[in-house]
Amino acid sequence: MKKLSIAERLGMVNYLNQSKTEAKPHILVDTDICNTGCDHKATTRVCPANCYTIDDVGKVHFQFEDCIECGTCMYACDKGAVTWEFPDPEIGRGVKWNFG
Amino acid sequence: MEDKFDCIIVGGGVAGLSAAITLARNDMKFLLIERGEFSGSKNVSGGVLWGEGLSKLVPNYWEEEDAGFERFINHRRLTFMDSDSTFSIDFKSDSFGEKPYKGVIVLRAKFDNWLSEKVEEAIGASKYPDESFLAPNILVEEVLMDGDQAVGIRAGEEKFFADSVIIAEGVNNLLTRQVGLQDDYVPADALAVGLKEIIKYDQTVLEDRFQLNGLSGMSNEFIGTATQGVEGGGFLYTNKDSVSFGLVLGMISLRDSGLKPYDILNEFKAHPVIRDTLKGGEVVEYSAHAVSTGDMKVMPKEIYGNGVLVAGEAANLLMNSGKAIQGMDYALHSGVLAAETIVEAHKSGDFTKNTMKTYRDKLEKSFVLQDMKNFQGAVEFLHSKQMFESVPGLVCDFGKQFFSIKNEPTPKTRHMLSKSVKKHSSYWQLLKLGIKGARSL
Numbered sequence: 001m002k003k004l005s006i007a008e009r010l011g012m013v014n015y016l017n018q019s020k021t022e023a024k025p026h027i028l029v030d031t032d033i034c035n036t037g038c039d040h041k042a043t044t045r046v047c048p049a050n051c052y053t054i055d056d057v058g059k060v061h062f063q064f065e066d067c068i069e070c071g072t073c074m075y076a077c078d079k080g081a082v083t084w085e086f087p088d089p090e091i092g093r094g095v096k097w098n099f100g
Numbered sequence: 101m102e103d104k105f106d107c108i109i110v111g112g113g114v115a116g117l118s119a120a121i122t123l124a125r126n127d128m129k130f131l132l133i134e135r136g137e138f139s140g141s142k143n144v145s146g147g148v149l150w151g152e153g154l155s156k157l158v159p160n161y162w163e164e165e166d167a168g169f170e171r172f173i174n175h176r177r178l179t180f181m182d183s184d185s186t187f188s189i190d191f192k193s194d195s196f197g198e199k200p201y202k203g204v205i206v207l208r209a210k211f212d213n214w215l216s217e218k219v220e221e222a223i224g225a226s227k228y229p230d231e232s233f234l235a236p237n238i239l240v241e242e243v244l245m246d247g248d249q250a251v252g253i254r255a256g257e258e259k260f261f262a263d264s265v266i267i268a269e270g271v272n273n274l275l276t277r278q279v280g281l282q283d284d285y286v287p288a289d290a291l292a293v294g295l296k297e298i299i300k301y302d303q304t305v306l307e308d309r310f311q312l313n314g315l316s317g318m319s320n321e322f323i324g325t326a327t328q329g330v331e332g333g334g335f336l337y338t339n340k341d342s343v344s345f346g347l348v349l350g351m352i353s354l355r356d357s358g359l360k361p362y363d364i365l366n367e368f369k370a371h372p373v374i375r376d377t378l379k380g381g382e383v384v385e386y387s388a389h390a391v392s393t394g395d396m397k398v399m400p401k402e403i404y405g406n407g408v409l410v411a412g413e414a415a416n417l418l419m420n421s422g423k424a425i426q427g428m429d430y431a432l433h434s435g436v437l438a439a440e441t442i443v444e445a446h447k448s449g450d451f452t453k454n455t456m457k458t459y460r461d462k463l464e465k466s467f468v469l470q471d472m473k474n475f476q477g478a479v480e481f482l483h484s485k486q487m488f489e490s491v492p493g494l495v496c497d498f499g500k501q502f503f504s505i506k507n508e509p510t511p512k513t514r515h516m517l518s519k520s521v522k523k524h525s526s527y528w529q530l531l532k533l534g535i536k537g538a539r540s541l
Binding site: 001003004006009010012013016040042045046048049050068069070071072074075076078080084085086087088089094095096097098099100 | 135136137140141142143144145207208209210212237238239271272274285286287288291293295297298299342344351354355357358360361362366369370375378379380381383384385386387388389390
């Protein structure tokens with residue numbers, strides 16, 4: 001079987017409220033904490049949906065649109081940078097699994 | 101709906117739905133709130149529902165034409181892997197086809213949805229068919245408290261009141277934290293991230309490849325190179341016309357490895373033996389979820405309070421003891437016990453801790469907490485680096501020697517074993533591991 005990129009994998013995920021241009025974020029990340037006070041930047045390493053990335057100059061960036069609500073970042077961040085909630089069914093993003 | 105409910109259940113997964121069926125059968129008035137569009141639409145598991153609990157909850161479920169499960173398990177395999185070989189312990193028994201089944205493979209979007217129909221049926225058959233409800237697509241944001249007594253829930257601007265609340269919200273237990281039963285921050289040490297692909301096949305191809313007959317199915321766990329040195333293991337379960345294939349990776353170990361979880365999954369699939377096993381399949385879904393490992397130190401401080409009970413993985417009731425990854429059976433049983441406790445509280449009219457505490461007593465006496473307590477050593481044992489690195493390497497190395505015929509004088513098996521042991525470990529290390537394993541398993 002062909003190796004799949006993370007983009008190809010996330011391409012199979014059914015996200016909710018895709019038609020809405022402005023979904024309400026269910027995770028807030030204070031990346032200042034990541035970029036100034038964190039030695040491991042764990043979220044960028046463990047997130048299975050690649051929502052946390054590091055740019056060329058080593059800064060952490062976060063986007064919630066690809067989030068599959070797994071919760072991993074809530075545990076992995078031990079610096080208090082991640083505020084995690086479940087997405088609002090009406091105006092939030094989030095997943096609907098076909099198989100689960 | 102102005103009246104107060106006897107109970108509000110938060111979460112329509114296995115724990116919440118099992119609680120709901122039990123409440124309905126005891127003529128309780130309840131509201132079950134699920135945040136997904138339907139039960140199961142937000143849920144991910146490996147997943148095997150082990151044991152016979154389902155047959156007690158839904159008697160003779162196997163007689164239904166399209167019951168919610170994929171296949172029953174009559175074939176189990178534990179595979180040790182190094183970079184180019186696998187060495188399996190393989191057990192298949194026709195006796196596992198006897199009902200009730202010992203384990204069924206499920207896909208949650210289908211299974212939970214099916215189980216929610218059983219809730220509807222149970223409500224319909226109860227004394228109050230118009231006073232209990234399943235309410236999907238609603239997010240509970242808060243458990244309402246009157247002092248230290250839970251009295252209902254809030255979803256957006258709406259409030260619903262009840263004598264009791266069963267929190268069955270899953271591993272990411274925000275409400276359990278809100279009511280003060282769990283710490284606000286739960287560290288990653290005792291958690292893992294599970295990743296899974298659903299890989300689809302023509303059904304006859306799947307049945308031929310895995311020697312399936314009718315609804316029979318196989319579970320296969322992997323230890324060794326599957327995880328590229330990260331703590332954890334792999335799994336493969338046969339569904340009707342697909343396989344659930346994935347990894348469970350310790351979060352801290354993954355963090356420190358510098359490897360991306362989805363790249364490890366790619367490498368696992370590219371392993372020469374796995375490549376041949378999965379050949380020709382088409383990936384139709386990729387999913388992932390945080391999962392507890394069974395380490396009891398991250399369990400909530402308590403699983404009951406005044407007017408409130410915590411069931412399923414919200415209470416971190418899940419364990420990988422090496423024999424099987426058990427979670428959904430714990431969820432089912434804890435949901436039933438939570439509901440039975442609510443029924444007793446309703447009879448006595450006392451929804452305070454005094455009655456709620458019996459939920460804990462029931463769980464302590466049941467296989468759920470008995471097993472979790474007795475197998476804490478096994479949980480720790482499976483987390484040791486030797487178990488997921490040296491042992492699989494040693495086993496595969498021995499396999500390569502033992503099963504190769506070279507047409508030159510063959511050394512005795514004990515010499516082969518000795519060579520493999522020295523290469524990957526030492527007798528002293530193995531002895532220590534053996535003692536630890538014998539004690540914990």
